[in-house]
Amino acid sequence: MEVVRFTLNGDPVEAGVRAGETLVQTLRERFGLTGTKQGCDLGDCGACTVLFDGEPVLSCLVLAADAEGHSVVTIEGLSNGEELHPVQKAFLDEGAVQCGYCTPGMVLTTTALLDANPDPTEAEIRRALSGNLCRCTGYTKIVRAVRRAAEASRADGRGGE
Amino acid sequence: MAAKLLGERIKRKEDPRLIQGRAHYVDDIKLVGMLHLAFVRSPYGHARLTAINTGAARNAPGVVAVFTGEDLKGRLGFVPCAVEMDGLKIPEHPCLAIGEVRYVGEPVAAVVATGRYLAADAAALVEVDYDMLPAVTSMEQALEKGSPLVHESLGDNLAFVAKIEGGDWKSVEADPSLKVIRQRMINQRLGPMAIETRGVIASYSPGEDTLTVWSSTQIPHLLKTHLAILNKMDESRCRVIAPEVGGAFGSKLNVYGEEGVACFASRQLGKPVKWIEGRRENLAGTIHGRDQIDDVEIYAKPDGTVVGLKCFILADLGAYHQFLTPGIPTLTAMMVLGCYNIKNVFVETKGVFTNKMATDAYRGAGRPEATYIIERAMDLVARELGMDPVDVRMKNFPAPGKDIVLPTGVNYDTANYQKTLKKVLKLSGYSKLRKEQVRLRKKGKLLGIGLSTYVEICAMGPSSRMPAGGWESGTVRVEPTGKVTVLTGASPHGQGEETSFAQIVAGELGIPYDDVTVFHGDTAQVPMGIGTFGSRATAVGGSAIYYAAQRIKKKMARIAAHKLEIKPGEVVFADGKLQSKDGSKSVAFTEIVTEAYYARQLPPGVEPGLSELYVFEPPNFTYPFGAHVAVTEIDAQTGEVSLRNYFAVDDCGRILNPMLVDGQVHGGLAQGIGQALWEELIYDENGQLLTGTLMDYAMPRARQFPWFETANTETRTPVNPLGVKGVGEAGTIGSTPALVNSVVDAMSAFGVRHIDMPLKPEKIWVHLKQGAMPGRDAA
Numbered sequence: 043m044e045v046v047r048f049t050l051n052g053d054p055v056e057a058g059v060r061a062g063e064t065l066v067q068t069l070r071e072r073f074g075l076t077g078t079k080q081g082c083d084l085g086d087c088g089a090c091t092v093l094f095d096g097e098p099v100l101s102c103l104v105l106a107a108d109a110e111g112h113s114v115v116t117i118e119g120l121s122n123g124e125e126l127h128p129v130q131k132a133f134l135d136e137g138a139v140q141c142g143y144c145t146p147g148m149v150l151t152t153t154a155l156l157d158a159n160p161d162p163t164e165a166e167i168r169r170a171l172s173g174n175l176c177r178c179t180g181y182t183k184i185v186r187a188v189r190r191a192a193e194a195s196r197a198d199g200r201g202g203e
Numbered sequence: 204m205a206a207k208l209l210g211e212r213i214k215r216k217e218d219p220r221l222i223q224g225r226a227h228y229v230d231d232i233k234l235v236g237m238l239h240l241a242f243v244r245s246p247y248g249h250a251r252l253t254a255i256n257t258g259a260a261r262n263a264p265g266v267v268a269v270f271t272g273e274d275l276k277g278r279l280g281f282v283p284c285a286v287e288m289d290g291l292k293i294p295e296h297p298c299l300a301i302g303e304v305r306y307v308g309e310p311v312a313a314v315v316a317t318g319r320y321l322a323a324d325a326a327a328l329v330e331v332d333y334d335m336l337p338a339v340t341s342m343e344q345a346l347e348k349g350s351p352l353v354h355e356s357l358g359d360n361l362a363f364v365a366k367i368e369g370g371d372w373k374s375v376e377a378d379p380s381l382k383v384i385r386q387r388m389i390n391q392r393l394g395p396m397a398i399e400t401r402g403v404i405a406s407y408s409p410g411e412d413t414l415t416v417w418s419s420t421q422i423p424h425l426l427k428t429h430l431a432i433l434n435k436m437d438e439s440r441c442r443v444i445a446p447e448v449g450g451a452f453g454s455k456l457n458v459y460g461e462e463g464v465a466c467f468a469s470r471q472l473g474k475p476v477k478w479i480e481g482r483r484e485n486l487a488g489t490i491h492g493r494d495q496i497d498d499v500e501i502y503a504k505p506d507g508t509v510v511g512l513k514c515f516i517l518a519d520l521g522a523y524h525q526f527l528t529p530g531i532p533t534l535t536a537m538m539v540l541g542c543y544n545i546k547n548v549f550v551e552t553k554g555v556f557t558n559k560m561a562t563d564a565y566r567g568a569g570r571p572e573a574t575y576i577i578e579r580a581m582d583l584v585a586r587e588l589g590m591d592p593v594d595v596r597m598k599n600f601p602a603p604g605k606d607i608v609l610p611t612g613v614n615y616d617t618a619n620y621q622k623t624l625k626k627v628l629k630l631s632g633y634s635k636l637r638k639e640q641v642r643l644r645k646k647g648k649l650l651g652i653g654l655s656t657y658v659e660i661c662a663m664g665p666s667s668r669m670p671a672g673g674w675e676s677g678t679v680r681v682e683p684t685g686k687v688t689v690l691t692g693a694s695p696h697g698q699g700e701e702t703s704f705a706q707i708v709a710g711e712l713g714i715p716y717d718d719v720t721v722f723h724g725d726t727a728q729v730p731m732g733i734g735t736f737g738s739r740a741t742a743v744g745g746s747a748i749y750y751a752a753q754r755i756k757k758k759m760a761r762i763a764a765h766k767l768e769i770k771p772g773e774v775v776f777a778d779g780k781l782q783s784k785d786g787s788k789s790v791a792f793t794e795i796v797t798e799a800y801y802a803r804q805l806p807p808g809v810e811p812g813l814s815e816l817y818v819f820e821p822p823n824f825t826y827p828f829g830a831h832v833a834v835t836e837i838d839a840q841t842g843e844v845s846l847r848n849y850f851a852v853d854d855c856g857r858i859l860n861p862m863l864v865d866g867q868v869h870g871g872l873a874q875g876i877g878q879a880l881w882e883e884l885i886y887d888e889n890g891q892l893l894t895g896t897l898m899d900y901a902m903p904r905a906r907q908f909p910w911f912e913t914a915n916t917e918t919r920t921p922v923n924p925l926g927v928k929g930v931g932e933a934g935t936i937g938s939t940p941a942l943v944n945s946v947v948d949a950m951s952a953f954g955v956r957h958i959d960m961p962l963k964p965e966k967i968w969v970h971l972k973q974g975a976m977p978g979r980d981a982a
Contacts, residue, residue, distance in 0.1 A: 070231075075224070076224070076227070076230070076231035077223070077224015077225065078224070079228075079230075079398075079399070079449070080230065080479075081398045081399070081400070081482065082481075082482035082896075082897055083481060083482065084482060084483075084896060084897065084898075086482070086896065086897035086898060087398060087482070087897060089398055116224065117222075117223060117224030118223070118224050118225075120223075121223055126219075126222070126223070130222040130223065133218070133222050134214060134215075134218045134219065134222055135214065137212075137214065137215060137218075137862040137863070137865075137866055139215065139217070139218045139221050139222060140450075140697035140698070140699070140866055140870065141397070141398070141399065141447075141448065141449045141450040141451075141696055141697030142217070142218075142220075142221030142222075142226055142447065142449065142697070143228065143397075143398040143399040143449030143450060144398045145221050145222055146222075146224045149222060164910075165906075167905075168905040168906040168908075169905075169906050171904075171905040171906075172904040172905050172906045173904075174905070175398060175897070175902050175904065176398065176905075177395075177396055177397055177398055177450050177452065177870070177873075177874070177902070178398075178450055178697050178866070178870045179866060179869055179870050179873075180869035180870045180871075180872050180873030180874075180908060180911060180934075181869075181873065181904075181905040181908055182865075182869040182908070182910065182911050183865070183866060183869065184905070185905065
C-alpha cells in the first residue's frame with residue numbers, strides 16, 4: 043500500500059492504493075464513484091474516461107499512484123450540484139443517451155474537446171469521440187449533442203463578455 | 204391530453220441519472236461480505252478434460268472455494284434451451300464442462316475469492332490437463348461423413364433440418380422462359396458487443412432460504428424461473444432484479460451457465476457472490492449472432508416478376524444451444540420472401556454444431572439474414588435482366604393495404620411498401636445520384652447506390668408462435684397521493700420505455716407526465732412478464748399498460764359518476780380532473796383516488812384500491828417495413844469503402860415519441876452497417892477465436908459514419924390498440940443489404956455481382972486489380 047494524494051472533483055483527497063492498482067479501481071472501489079465504467083479494462087472502449095488535469099484519459103490504463111499531485115474529474119464532479127454541466131444538458135436535450143453505459147465517458151471526452159476547441163467541425167467531433175465506443179446510438183445524436191453544447195457554451199461565453 | 208403527449212418529442216426520464224453517473228448497473232452494486240467469482244476457461248476448441256488440479260488455487264490468497272464440473276454434477280442443472288422443434292437434438296449443456304470442452308472460452312472451473320482480482324489470479328493457478336481432440340469449425344465439413352463430432356453421443360453434427368415449401372414448383376421448374384439466378388451468400392458471425400459486459404450478483408440468505416439475483420438481463424422473470432429450476436429451488440424464494448442494463452441487443456436474452464454457477468456458489472457459501480464478465484470473456488463466451496451460409500436460387504420472368512425462391516440455409520449453432528439458438532435460423536426461413544408477392548418458396552434449414560460459441564438472438568435475430576438474402580436477390584435479378592433495382596422491387600410488391608399471406612405462412616398486417624420506397628427515392632435524390640454515378644464513372648471514380656426495401660417480423664408475438672409465451676403484463680397503480688406507478692413485465696435497457704409508457708398513462712389519465720413513474724426489472728415488484736426483445740416492449744408491453752390504464756379509468760369513472768351523478772360513460776379524464784363531457788360537473792383526479800382508498804362512499808360492487816393488472820396477448824406479430832438507400836464511394840486505389848450518405852425511411856406504425864424512434868433507427872443502422880463493412884468474428888480451423896479483443900473485432904467508431912438522414916411513414920397496425928409496430932431492429936435489418944448492394948453496384952463496372960461481407964478493402968482490391976474499368980474515359 044502506498045498513499046496517493048490528488049485533487050478529486052475539486053477536493054483534496056488521499057487514499058491508500060495497492061501497487062498496480064489502476065485509477066478506475068481506486069475511483070470505483072475506494073471512493074465509490076461508480077459513474078466511471080469499466081467496459082473492457084484494456085484501453086479499447088473509452089467507458090472509463092476521466093479528466094486528468096483537464097485531459098481525457100482512460101482510467102483503466104492509468105496507475106492510481108500516478109495521480110499523485112494531479113487533478114482528476116469524474117462524471118460525478120461535472121455538474122454543479124443539481125445544475126447540469128452544459129455538455130450534460132446538451133446530451134439530455136438531444137436524447138443522445140440510450141443504455142447510458144458509454145455516456146459518462148462520452149460526456150467527459152466532449153467536455154475536454156470543447157475546452158480545447160470551442161467550435162469543432164463535425165469531422166473534429168467524430169475524431170475526438172472515436173476513442174469512445176457506443177453500441178446503441180450510432181453516434182448521430184451524440185455528435186449533435188456535442189454541436190449543441192458547443193453552441194451553448196459559445197453563447198454563454200459571449201454573454202459573459 | 205392523450206393526443207398531446209403521444210407523438211411528442213419528450214425528453215427521456217432515464218437520462219438525468221445516466222448523464223450524471225448516478226445509475227446503478229450490476230457492477231456498481233456492493234453487498235456486505237460479497238465474494239467474487241472468476242472462471243477458468245478452455246483455451247482449446249475441442250479437448251478431453253483428463254485432470255483438474257485445484258490445489259494451488261485453493262491455497263492462493265483470498266480464495267474461499269473452487270468448483271469444477273464434477274462438483275456441480277447432480278447439484279446444478281443444465282443450461283436451458285427454450286426451443287421446441289421436431290427432431291431437434293439438444294445436447295446436455297453443463298454450467299461447467301464435464302469430461303470434455305467444445306469451444307474456446309467454455310467454463311471449466313470457478314474460483315471464488317474475497318476480491319475480483321484475487322479470484323482472477325487464483326483462476327490462473329488451476330491446472331487443467333487437456334487431451335486435444337480434432338475440432339470442426341466449418342459447417343460444410345461438419346456435415347461430411349467422418350467429420351470430428353462436437354457431441355460424440357449425437358452421432359452427427361446435424362442438430363435439425365426444417366423445411367418450408369409452398370406453391371407449385373413443378374410448373375415453375377418446367378417453365379423454360381424463367382431466368383434462374385443462383386448465388387451463395389455468407390452471413391458472417393458477429394459479436395453483439397454491449398458496452399456493459401454481462402454481470403451477476405447472487406445473494407443467498409440461509410436463514411430466510413431466499414435467493415436474490417441481480418443480473419444484467421433482458422428477461423428477469425424468465426431468468427428467475429430457470430435459475431430456480433437450475434438450482435432446484437422453490438421459485439417463490441427466488442427473486443431476480445435487472446438493474447440498469449448497459450445494452451444487450453439479444454445477448455442478454457438468455458440464461459447463462461455463469462449465472463447458474465454464481466447462484467450455486469452463493470448457496471454453498473451463504474454469502475453474496477459477484478461475477479463481472481471481462482471483455483475477452485464477452486467476445487468468447489457471450490452468444491454470437493448470424494453465421495449462416497445461404498445458397499439461393501431465384502426464378503424470375505423476363506419482365507422482372509419473381510415467381511419463386513429456393514434457399515438452402517446452413518446455420519452455425521456453435522457447440523451447444525443457448526436459450527433460443529436453434530430458433531433463430533427458423534426466423535430467416537419465415538421471412539425469406541421479404542416484402543414481395545412471391546408465390547413459390549422452398550427453404551431447407553440445417554442447424555449445424557461446430558466447435559464455437561453458441562449463436563443466438565443478436566439484434567434482428569434471423570431476420571437480417573432473411574432480408575439480406577431477398578434484398579441481394581432482388582438486386583441480382585435487376586442485374587441479370589438489366590433493370591433498375593427500383594423497378595424490380597416495384598414490380599414485386601403486393602398492392603398497398605392488401606392483406607397478404609405468403610407461402611412461408613406469414614400474414615403481413617398493414618403495409619404500403621411503394622410509399623416508403625418512393626419517399627426514400629425522393630429523400631436521397633435517387634435519379635440525380637444515378638446521373639452523378641455515370642459522370643463519376645467516366646472519371647474513374649466509383650460511386651455505389653444501394654437499395655433495400657425490407658419488412659420485418661416484430662412485436663414478438665402471439666404465444667402460439669413463441670417458445671416461452673408471447674404476452675406481456677402491465678400494471679397501473681394509482682397511489683393514495685395520486686402519483687401513478689406503472690409496472691411493466693418488459694425489461695427495457697436503453698430503449699426509453701420509462702418515458703414512452705409514462706406518456707401513454709399520463710395521456711390516458713389526463714394527469715401530468717411527471718406524476719407517472721415506470722418501474723421494471725424486479726420480479727418482486729413487477730408481476731410476471733416476458734421481457735424486452737424482438738421489438739416487442741412497446742407494441743406488446745405498451746399495449747398491456749394501455750389496457751391496464753383503461754381498467755383504472757373504468758373504475759375511476761364509476762366512482763366519479765356516482766359522485767357527480769352522471770353516467771360512467773360520460774366521464775372525461777383531462778387536466779387532472781374527471782368531468783362531464785360538457786365540463787359542467789367535475790371532480791379532481793386526486794379526490795377520486797382518495798375515495799378509492801378511503802372507500803367510504805364507493806358505489807356498490809366497486810372494490811377499494813386503484814391497481815389494475817392487464818396481460819396483453821397479441822393476436823398476431825406486426826410487420827414494420829421501410830426503404831433505405833446507401834451511397835458509397837470506393838477508393839479505386841485501395842479498395843476502401845466510405846459511406847457518403849445514408850437515407851432511411853422506416854414505417855414502425857404509430858410513433859409515440861419520435862426522439863426514441865430516431866435513436867432506435869440510428870443505433871440499428873450503425874450495427875447493420877458495421878456488419879456490412881467491418882465486423883467479423885473469426886475462428887481458425889482449430890477453433891481458436893482470432894478476434895478475441897476490441898483490438899481485433901472492428902466495432903464501429905464515430906468517425907466511420909456520415910449523418911443518417913431518416914424519415915418515417917406511419918401505417919398503424921390493427922394488431923394492438925396503440926397501432927405501434929416496433930422499431931428496435933429495423934435499422935439493423937434494412938441497412939446491411941443496402942450497403943452491400945451499394946458496394947456491388949459501384950463494383951459492377953468490374954463485372955462484380957457479389958462480394959461477401961464484411962466488405963474489407965482487400966476483398967474489393969482483388970476485383971479492382973482484375974482489370975481496367977470498362978467505359979472509363981481515357982485520362
